[in-house]
Amino acid sequence: NAGVTQTPKFQVLKTGQSMTLQCAQDMNHNSMYWYRQDPGMGLRLIYYSASEGTTDKGEVPNGYNVSRLNKREFSLRLESAAPSQTSVYFCASSEGGGADTQYFGPGTRLTVL
Amino acid sequence: LAKTTQPISMDSYEGQEVNITCSHNNIATNDYITWYQQFPSQGPRFIIQGYKTKVTNEVASLFIPADRKSSTLSLPRVSLSDTAVYYCLVGDENSNSGYALNFGKGTSLLVTP
Numbered sequence: 001n002a003g004v005t006q007t008p009k010f011q012v013l014k015t016g017q018s019m020t021l022q023c024a025q026d027m028n029h030n031s032m033y034w035y036r037q038d039p040g041m042g043l044r045l046i047y048y049s050a051s052e053g054t055t056d057k058g059e060v061p062n063g064y065n066v067s068r069l070n071k072r073e074f075s076l077r078l079e080s081a082a083p084s085q086t087s088v089y090f091c092a093s094s095e096g097g098g099a100d101t102q103y104f105g106p107g108t109r110l111t112v113l
Numbered sequence: 114l115a116k117t118t119q120p121i122s123m124d125s126y127e128g129q130e131v132n133i134t135c136s137h138n139n140i141a142t143n144d145y146i147t148w149y150q151q152f153p154s155q156g157p158r159f160i161i162q163g164y165k166t167k168v169t170n171e172v173a174s175l176f177i178p179a180d181r182k183s184s185t186l187s188l189p190r191v192s193l194s195d196t197a198v199y200y201c202l203v204g205d206e207n208s209n210s211g212y213a214l215n216f217g218k219g220t221s222l223l224v225t226p
Contacts, residue, residue: 104156
């Protein structure tokens with residue numbers, strides 16, 4: 001099993017450009033998450049999906065959109081990138097929500113110039 | 114949403130036992146306590162989870178007093194490779210909300226020779 005995979009690993013954007021971060025899991029998990037982590041900070045939840053077909057906002061959703069394409073895939077889209085969105089983005093999945101163990105991908109390091 | 118408080122940083126020498134305490138004064142009846150470990154440039158990974166008393170696995174022990182308002186992660190005989198950030202989370206087993214988990218800033222542990 002590959003676990004949770006993310007693409008791309010690195011990306012540089014100019015202000016105003018758009019892009020989609022891809023995430024896939026092969027553990028048949030119901031819940032999936034997108035976090036961002038800034039230097040010296042913990043992880044902040046952007047969006048999550050408790051099950052296929054549902055998405056909900058987390059702590060910092062502004063400037064982002066998500067799509068739960070199917071049970072395996074959960075994408076994060078930046079419509080008009082801003083320098084404040086420079087961060088490392090982690091995708092995670094868990095069987096259920098709440099206290100269920102979350103399994104994380106390797107992260108995407110995004111720089112917005 | 115239960116708030117957790119843990120030290121920002123800790124230092125230790127190799128071979129010592131390290132105890133990291135987390136406060137969660139408003140923990141709810143259905144909440145579990147979970148600890149994650151994060152190495153630089155990687156996503157967090159699950160270490161241990163408990164509800165009450167003591168839990169032990171091959172990596173760590175988790176001590177939870179009767180009132181459950183705090184918990185202590187114990188790492189026996191740490192090595193240089195235990196240098197990482199450790200996150201304490203409190204989450205509801207029955208919650209469908211991924212937002213129930215707040216990673217915060219964690220405790221940065223530095224192990225030196």
